[in-house]
Amino acid sequence: MHQQKFLFPFLLFLLGVALLTTSPAAGATVSGRVVGSDGKGVAQAIVFVQALPPGVTPPPVSQSAIMDQVNKTFVPGLLPVVAGTEVHFPNHDQIQHHVYSFSRTKSFELPLYKGEEASPVVFDKAGVVKVGCNIHDWMSGIILVLPTPYYAVTDEGGQFTLQDLPPGAYTLACWHALSQVKVEETVQQVQADENSPEVKFTLSLATARPHPAIRGARGDR
Numbered sequence: 001m002h003q004q005k006f007l008f009p010f011l012l013f014l015l016g017v018a019l020l021t022t023s024p025a026a027g028a029t030v031s032g033r034v035v036g037s038d039g040k041g042v043a044q045a046i047v048f049v050q051a052l053p054p055g056v057t058p059p060p061v062s063q064s065a066i067m068d069q070v071n072k073t074f075v076p077g078l079l080p081v082v083a084g085t086e087v088h089f090p091n092h093d094q095i096q097h098h099v100y101s102f103s104r105t106k107s108f109e110l111p112l113y114k115g116e117e118a119s120p121v122v123f124d125k126a127g128v129v130k131v132g133c134n135i136h137d138w139m140s141g142i143i144l145v146l147p148t149p150y151y152a153v154t155d156e157g158g159q160f161t162l163q164d165l166p167p168g169a170y171t172l173a174c175w176h177a178l179s180q181v182k183v184e185e186t187v188q189q190v191q192a193d194e195n196s197p198e199v200k201f202t203l204s205l206a207t208a209r210p211h212p213a214i215r216g217a218r219g220d221r
Contacts, residue, residue: 027163027164027165027166027167027192028164028165028166028167028192028193028194028196029161029162029163029164029165029192029196030161030162030165030170030172030190030192030196030199031159031160031161031162031196031198031199032047032159032160032198032199032200032201033154033157033158033159033160033198033199033200033201034047034154034158034160034174034176034200034201034202034203035158035200035201035202035203036202036203036204036205037202037203037204037205040158041154041155041156041157041158041159042154042158042176042203042205043154043155043156043157043158044078044153044154044176044177045153045154045158045160045174045175045176045179045201045203046080046144046146046151046152046153046154046174046175046176047151047152047154047160047162047172047173047174047199047201048080048146048147048148048150048151048152048172048173048174048175049147049148049150049151049162049165049170049171049172050147050148050171050172050173050187051147051148051170051171052148052168052170053166053168053169053170054168055168056166056168058148058149058150059149059164061082061149062085063084063085063086064085064086064087064088064120065079065081065085065086065087065088066087066088066089066090067079067087067088067089067131067141067143068089068090068092069089069090069091069092069093069097069099069133069139070092070093071093072093072095072133072136072138072139073139074131074139074140074141076141077140077141077142078141078142078144078153078177079141079142079143079144080143080144080146080151080153081123081143081144081145081146082145082146082147082148082149083123083124083125083126083145083146083147084122084123084124085122085123085145086120086121086122086123087120087121087122087123087143088117088118088120089110089118089120089121090117090118091113091114091115091116091118093114094114094115095114096112096113096114096135097112097113097114097133097135097136097139098110098111098112098113098133098134098135099118099131099132099133099134100131100132100133100134101129101130101131101132103127103128103129103130104127105123105125105126105127105128105129105145106121106123106124106125106127106129106143106145108121109134112135123143123145125145126145126146126147127145128142128143128144128145128175129142129143129144129145130142131143142177144175150162150165150170162192165192166192167192167193168191168192169189169190169191169192170189170190170191170192171187171188171189171190172187172188172189172190172199173186173187173188174186174201174203176203176205178205178206178207178208179203179204179205179206180203180204180205180206181203181204186201186203188201
């Protein structure tokens with residue numbers, strides 16, 4: 001009896017701890033694959049939610065991202081961000097860079113700088129932004145500005161997974177740097193719930209251009 005007297009309150013305590021530490025149920029998951037015209041998986045494609053169901057508010061996301069410059073290369077070469085994100089362009093080379101873009105989505109210019117922090121750029125409109133260097137014309141990168149924080153980048157087999165989606169009907173779209181299919185032509189309507197169907201996107205891809213060799217040593221202009 002003496003042990004039972006203290007066992008019941010202890011069990012209640014453990015139950016309370018479990019309830020406090022248990023995370024809320026995760027949202028729905030939508031998975032699928034992006035393939036080319038030949039049926040092979042396409043890596044580095046981005047599948048994203050283009051439109052949210054009525055009443056769904058996206059979770060807060062980081063409003064800061066980085067596209068670095070290392071060995072005369074933008075790192076990462078493809079940077080997906082959510083509209084409203086502030087992107088920093090640090091220069092870890094020992095040479096000057098002059099980053100710019102003439103893209104309709106976002107036009108900007110960061111004049112010559114080295115060993116200092118350039119002013120960040122806010123990307124407030126969804127779309128594709130091609131980034132270059134006015135000194136090293138072979139340097140190129142892409143910032144894909146997305147309308148929602150729900151997106152995924154395909155793996156080497158073309159697989160993707162969108163996680164923690166509040167249940168509802170979503171508009172999905174797919175983008176790839178070499179795609180000859182317009183984003184609006186890839187749009188699919190998907191119901192996200194416990195029985196979410198597998199989604200498949202098929203893209204026609206252009207032939208990739210060979211990357212020019214990096215000229216000069218690291219310390220050269």
